Amino acid sequence: MADARLYYDLPSPFAMKRGGALHGAQLAYETWGTLNPTRDNGVFILTGLSPSAHATSNEVDASDGWWEGIIGPGKAIDTDKYFVICANTLGSCRGSSGPASINPATGKLYRLEFPELALEDVANASHALVTSLGIEQLACLVGCSMGGMSSLAYMLLHPGSVAAHISISTAPQAQPFAIAIRSLQREAIRSDPAWNDGSYDDAHYPLNGMRIARKLGVVMYRSAMEWSGRFGRIRLESDQRHDEAFSSEFQIESYLEGHAQRFARSFDPNSYLYLSRASDWFDIAEYGGGKVSDGMLKIGIERALVIGVETDILFPLSQQQEIADGLRAAGANVDFVPLDCPQGHDAFLVEIDVFGAAIAQFLASL
Template identity: 55%
Template sequence: MREFIPPAARFIDLPAEFAMRRGGRLTGARIAYETFGRLTPERDNAVLILTGLSPDAHAASHPADTDPGWWEAMVGPGKPVDTDRWYVICLNSLGSCKGSTGPASLDPSTGEPYGPGFPDLSMEDIADAAAHTVRALGVDRAACVIGTSMGGMSSLSLLARHPDLARSHINICGAASALPFSIAIRSLQREAIRCDPQWNQGRYDDVNYPRRGMFTARKLGMMTYRSALEWDDRFGRARIAPEDRTDDDPFGHEFQVEGYLERHARRFAHRFDPNSYLCLSRCMDRFDLGESCGGSTDEALSRIRLEKALVIGVETDILFPLRQQQQIADGLAAGGTDVEFLAMDSPEGHDAFLIDTVRFGTPVSKFLTTL
């Protein structure tokens, strides 16, 4: 079990005894974050970014860490999330392995990693930890909360549980609850990890590590992050050249799409803790904003009070399909929020916001300039 902490990450301590929604407490927990730009004396220009399952807090390059960030094309001076104007705070989610306390972190009561003993994580816990962090940074009310993918879920939870924390919201490829197809895919991902003998009930190390389980989980994920249209256009039925084959297995990788999935899986498998993957994945499956707020999903969305919101979905997204973003937009509008809804015609599927930044950048930039 290892953590993968960006070199410029900074930390905010959570309350000494951080109570988890489903029981249990964390002692000595922390949240990793990075900031971009400057906070005004009035403290009114903060933009909070909540990420998907796997990114860290390093959204973009800056003097303390010049490596490109996971949203490099979107965050920075003169970019759609313009750090010449905005003070951007990007958080690593509670339960992750990128600096915030999670299963790979040391349990102060034992001196060993939490591993499978990490308390049952919920999206509400992630939201509460984010709210505490923002306030600890001196921001009482953010100008905007931006949530992408899983971050779209945690953003809605944050806005519902901390109603005065933000004036506006950008929800990109998010959802107010998990759908059966997404739950099924994530269930298979978790099964692949847990069925790897090296997982050892969550007690693995760098030598005995569930590589094959993580490879399979990541490949399943990649198949849902992109679209069949992109696979067709990018790979067709192109085969791997014989000299590039890595083994003589007659059932081994033959097509270029297989090689692509294998390369991505190998890069990811040793950059993310398997137990964190399990915790965050299950946390997404269990999230239902309506259940969390004691009513229906539409009612819960209508109770969120914002000045403005931009909700963006992608027509080719099969993991968080477009109707989920439409539900968010309709629900927020029912509560009086001035909402703009955009259905992007992008071939890249769920990951389009990471790839098709030219298409996404314009509406995000336009929305933020109106605040």
């Protein structure tokens, strides 16, 4: 499979919010569509914690992307009209610089020597990439989940750089429930003896820690309504069970295990820790004297679409309302779309027709 990723070299040194700087760092990204002569049709997508830059298929890499049904010719984010960019998040492990990258100062992996990561760093790196493409103002900035938090930082730190914004299932600050779950995920990884203070390798890998962390994530990303509808209390067939004590007995357990096994070695554990903690640290109230509403007042854009899901327990609908109210108070014309989807936080990856319709209608109004 061909690699469609492009690479942008960040300014060096690249200063980090919480101290330290990166040298020779890069962002991996992909693009779709054509930048018009006035360079005002750019749409930039900031992702959740684990996705790559491959948001949809293209001529180089025909494999389905993580938002295949949303982006493309004639789709909700129409690549016949817009020049769409998606970058792998700074600190991740899917091409951009992060803990799994080589530290040029030592020639070895950064591991825990990678500077402390904030979502403001993600925002600044993304803005540097966008401006390197000759785009002074994005037609639209799209942020999903953690990417929505990074988007708020992007707009706050770079006034005038965004005309419209689509905010999907995110938060202006991490709330105690989300912090608690992410803390358990990090503890699962760090408690695995193979994690070895971040110094693991393929032969000695914190597989169990990553499995448990991912299971917690999957439970949090969906809803009790969906689990009941999909699995109920259906038990595994006898030939699907293992003989050891307390092994999986229900289908939901088997599903979580399969999901965890597929993910566990596909994402770097240290990158997971860094991005998880960055999500906990983010708080737009820092820019508003301790109040989210005052921090939101510093974001100046023309239009916004805020989408939330009623069954989302990670970023509840009340936080989507808070974002919509804040952007509206700051002067934006805001469409707030609360959706009744059973899939919880992950609905934007599953309910493509529903989310696509809302996004298409909003973009058509710009």
